[in-house]
Amino acid sequence: MKHIVDVNWKENMAFETNMDGHQLIMDAAVESGGDDLGVRPKKLMLASLAGCTGIDVVSILKKMKVIPDSFRVIVEGDVTDEHPKKYSTMKVIYEFKGKDLPMAKLEKAVHLSEEKYCGVSAVYRDVVKMSSEIRVVE
Numbered sequence: 001m002k003h004i005v006d007v008n009w010k011e012n013m014a015f016e017t018n019m020d021g022h023q024l025i026m027d028a029a030v031e032s033g034g035d036d037l038g039v040r041p042k043k044l045m046l047a048s049l050a051g052c053t054g055i056d057v058v059s060i061l062k063k064m065k066v067i068p069d070s071f072r073v074i075v076e077g078d079v080t081d082e083h084p085k086k087y088s089t090m091k092v093i094y095e096f097k098g099k100d101l102p103m104a105k106l107e108k109a110v111h112l113s114e115e116k117y118c119g120v121s122a123v124y125r126d127v128v129k130m131s132s133e134i135r136v137v138e
Helices: 041-063 103-117 119-125
Strands: 007-011 014-019 022-026 070-079 087-097 129-137
Touching: 041 070, 041 087, 041 103, 041 119, 087 103, 087 119, 103 119, 103 129, 119 129
Parallel strands: 087 129
Antiparallel strands: 007 014, 014 022, 070 087
8 A cells, every 4th residue: 555645836835735635734934935825844743642542442342342531632742942843752641531431441542543544653662752641630
């Protein structure tokens, strides 16, 4: 299997693509010479990780018959000061909301995503120091 993304230059620093039928625009911030027409490409790396692991965790929890009231994934990335400015660490925070959520099942779902299923996490783990945290809010 091969994934292909075709990204086209729009104007100035802005690029656009259509992925899976959804338009995505990327651009630089005004202070970096862009027009702020879209998201920053580097931050998409964090969003990709959050989406990948989040989908895994929800899928696994559904099979375990555990449905939280809400669930969000927060990814924090520390950027180096020198060029190329890249992520040196990433922390994934899994925040579940609900009463009487079984922590052992939440931990198992997160572990399975991080260690077995999430392809984005697998790639990042090879080049970035990764950590995670599970939070339960009632």
